[in-house]
Amino acid sequence: MALTVTQFEAVERAVRAGAPHEILGTLRDALMEHFGATEVELLLADYSSTVLQPVTALPYTAQPLDVRTSPEGRAFVSQEPYGKYIAHEATVNLHLPVTVRGDRLGILTVRLPEHRCTPEAVDGMTGLAELLGHEILVAERDTDLYLQARRRRRLTLAAEMQWQLLPARSCARREYAVGGQLEPAYDIHGDNFDWSTTADSLTLTITNGMGEGIHASLLTNLTVNALRNARRAGIGIADQAALADQAIYAQYQGAQYVSTLLLFFELATGRVQVVDAGSPQLWRQRNKVVERVDFEAQQPLGMFDESLYEAQEFQVLPGDRLIFVSDGVYGALSGAGEAYGERALARAIQAVSFLPAAAVPRAMLEELRAYREADPDDDALVVCLDWFGRGPAPSHSSVPLSRPDPNDRP
Numbered sequence: 394m395a396l397t398v399t400q401f402e403a404v405e406r407a408v409r410a411g412a413p414h415e416i417l418g419t420l421r422d423a424l425m426e427h428f429g430a431t432e433v434e435l436l437l438a439d440y441s442s443t444v445l446q447p448v449t450a451l452p453y454t455a456q457p458l459d460v461r462t463s464p465e466g467r468a469f470v471s472q473e474p475y476g477k478y479i480a481h482e483a484t485v486n487l488h489l490p491v492t493v494r495g496d497r498l499g500i501l502t503v504r505l506p507e508h509r510c511t512p513e514a515v516d517g518m519t520g521l522a523e524l525l526g527h528e529i530l531v532a533e534r535d536t537d538l539y540l541q542a543r544r545r546r547r548l549t550l551a552a553e554m555q556w557q558l559l560p561a562r563s564c565a566r567r568e569y570a571v572g573g574q575l576e577p578a579y580d581i582h583g584d585n586f587d588w589s590t591t592a593d594s595l596t597l598t599i600t601n602g603m604g605e606g607i608h609a610s611l612l613t614n615l616t617v618n619a620l621r622n623a624r625r626a627g628i629g630i631a632d633q634a635a636l637a638d639q640a641i642y643a644q645y646q647g648a649q650y651v652s653t654l655l656l657f658f659e660l661a662t663g664r665v666q667v668v669d670a671g672s673p674q675l676w677r678q679r680n681k682v683v684e685r686v687d688f689e690a691q692q693p694l695g696m697f698d699e700s701l702y703e704a705q706e707f708q709v710l711p712g713d714r715l716i717f718v719s720d721g722v723y724g725a726l727s728g729a730g731e732a733y734g735e736r737a738l739a740r741a742i743q744a745v746s747f748l749p750a751a752a753v754p755r756a757m758l759e760e761l762r763a764y765r766e767a768d769p770d771d772d773a774l775v776v777c778l779d780w781f782g783r784g785p786a787p788s789h790s791s792v793p794l795s796r797p798d799p800n801d802r803p
Contacts, residue, residue, distance in 0.1 A: 400427045401517055405524060413532035417448055420525060428514070430503050431484065435491070435525070436465055437499035437543045440556060441578040442755045445469060445500055448542040457545060464488055465500045470752060472497070474515050478507070485510040489522035491529070495565025497751055498526050545579075551610035552581045558617055560588055563751035568660045568783055569595060573776040574754035576721075576762075583609030583651075584719045584772035587617055589624060593660055596624055599673040599776060601652040601719040608649075616641060616651045616694060630655045634668045634694060634702040641695025650695040654717065658709070663782055666704040670694050673774075674723060676742055678714040683739045686715075711782035716742050716753070721773035725765050733764060753777035 404423040411419030421433035436445035436458065444457035445465050460466035468475040468488035477486040484504050491498045501522040505514070529539050548556065555575065563572035573586045583602015588595060598620055602613040619637035628636075634655055641651060652671020659665070669688035677686050686707065692700045709715065718738065725733040745756045754775035761773060 403427055404521060408528055413536040414538045416528050416532055429506055429509055432504040434502045439543050439545050446542055469500050474519055483507045487518060489519050491522050491526040493526040493530060495563050496561040497563055501525055549580045551607050552579055554610040554614055555581045555585055558585055569778055569780050570750040571778045572751035572754055574758055576758050576773045582606060582772050583613045584774040585613050585617055586776050595658040597656045599654040599717045601672045603649055612649050630657045630666055630668050631702045631704045634670055638694045638700045642698050645695055647696055650693040652693045661783055663709040665707050665709055668702050668704050672720045674718050676716040678742055683742045709780045711784055713780045715778040717776040719774040721771040722761060725761055727764055750777040750779040
């Protein structure tokens, strides 16, 4: 059965009219009424992006599903619909990515009778999953339901502040795709990333926080908001750094400071302006060659009064991959006390070449965890930016919807 415009509009109206905390229930009722769905479930990616958490009764949700081993995880990683045939019921579990402009929120699972799971229906349901993602982001202004459902355990106060400070965990448009991850996800202190886009530009900042706990989080919050305030005033990144430097120095008088890497990308040309104010590193993968990109080091923000900053320039080309890491990555120690170092980092970047930008940070941090063989004693941040430029839109591999196998029938 095809998804008609009238049916789509009926479901859309119902979801938009629902109360913020009742969006899933409203969607479930509408899909059952209009399309004969027998089950509807929403799963949200947790803060570490390793499991999908069912949205059920709070404060804790039902048993989470592993992203790496579950059918739902397959759809989440591939960002393509995936159907699983249930032979004894003659139904299909349709797993649909809930994604908003590249930000991977989770998976919507809809169980449909086999005869209703047509390609047209899959396309329509995929659109409804995207609609659900937009509605969740709006609803989070009025309810904690979806934020709570993402948690396997309680966040520390410092981590709560850091996660609320992020723009998203991934974003994609024609010219680029970007993804970031912080660790330890439930106890992060001061590392952070931020981005903002316009029709013609992308501004990206990578912050390597100083200190521990709430003090580090407060320092990073001041830094990120000072940079945002300056950016929203429409000034260049060198002056953004100078104004943030003044704000931090005025508060801490040089006793606390922040290492930050600021970048401004011209989307039409790939020209990039950079202010390197501290320890975050930039690595570039171009034509299978991985190398560190060095800039003239300038003073961390807030170290001295009225520091002046200058922007440098470099060029990105279509096909470039940029990897940004904090010192909690390249300075991590193994169980034997050996630093992770540049050689290991370059190998890790090569090993995840086949992954999309949104999945790279998680994969690199998992490899880092295995290297450390112990709980981290410092924050670790990885941000990946894939640059496409303004040529033809990038192609994406698809994972086909699995169809009923006659051998599965009783």
